Amino acid sequence: MNTDRPARLASAAYDVDDGFAANELYQDNGWTDGLPIVPPTESLVRAFLDAARRGPEDVIGVEPVRRRRITAEKIAIAAVMAGCRPEYMPVVLAVVRAMCATEFGLHGTTASTGGSAQFIVVNGPVRRAIGMNATHNVLANASRANATIGRTPRLLILNVLGGTPGRLDRSTLGHPGKFTFCVAEDEEDHPWTPLASERGVPAERSAVTVLAAGSPHQLMNEWTREPRELLETYAATIRANLLTYSIWPGNYALVIGRQHRDVLVAAGWSKRDIREFVHERARVTRGEWCSVGKGAVVGRKGDNVHPALRSPDDLLVVAAGGPAGGFGAVIPPWYAAKSVAVTVPVETGDAS
């Protein structure tokens, strides 16, 4: 959408003394998540738009409930503020498109008391091109790209959707992933099919998968080489979530670290094998609620069986994590299948 004469930016502009004063302005107005921002100047915002080959007025997504039309300009502003580099923009735009899919339920996941974050998994060549991390400390701080791409949707929700805590965002607790929650999948050190490819995107294409998610639950098992035993630890973690959080099925994500992957791969287990095993094992009866203090809602349905997954395809299996340690994580859905994971290709036209 580049033209010889740059399109006018729609956003109001403010003059401030310096970067510190800019940050103070955004903090005072509630325009940030509490962390400092990079001041979104016109020249930076234009550079980000150019990197995405987008005009400022291009509508990248429409939030389906309140019909907010999210323009490339506002996304570029949020990405600058979050600390992104311009070349991250195609990934950021794909994240926004995923969040605006009707089945993602962006409004409900934002407004709900059961606070959720956008858990973002990036696949394909773009991961390495922009320096994303898939190994050490993968669910936390280790890469600027992971950190800032993951932060951008929160700033958009705040400023573009009005998701201010206590106003539209009614989360009782929220969780730390609401600051940023983005990983690259490790596609290099095992024969498994990348997540996005499992979900229909050709392997050579870059893509993002976004899940409205609760906080990750880290698990440990360093004492078996038997895949079923290992995966039983994951299934048990999911069962605990079914009992202590929500018993209704939806998309769960497993982040499987290298040491666990080595066990599974050596035994010839594919991601499909993992999904099918966990589908069978991650289920509880309603009567088990009695063991966690929820006996009051068991009623006469104590024998009802509640699987965590509607089908094996509900499980997102993500290979990521550092080379040592028998750790993995279960990332639960916000609430059942009221929001489902969405996978969106990083558009070739967006590529810088």
Add this chain to the structure above:
Amino acid sequence: MTIRVLDPRLDPDGEPLGLAPALDSLEGATIGLLDNTKIGTARFYDHLEALLRQRGVRSFIRLRKPDASRPAPPEMLDELTGADAIVSGIGD
């Protein structure tokens, strides 16, 4: 030297929404009660309905959304246009 920074907010499209004006009287009125499906809503509306009947409300249109986290479908909103006033509530 100053720097010029951009406003990150998006102005909503269209007219701002507000509450409808209050009815002059509840006598003989029809009141819509839209249930968002949360667990406490029906009991709350049962109580509200009893209170409103004491104040002269003649009839109610009570509807239950199919899903708490999504808007009411258009046909449900059409049905609610038969009411003089509508209560949309969350009973969480």
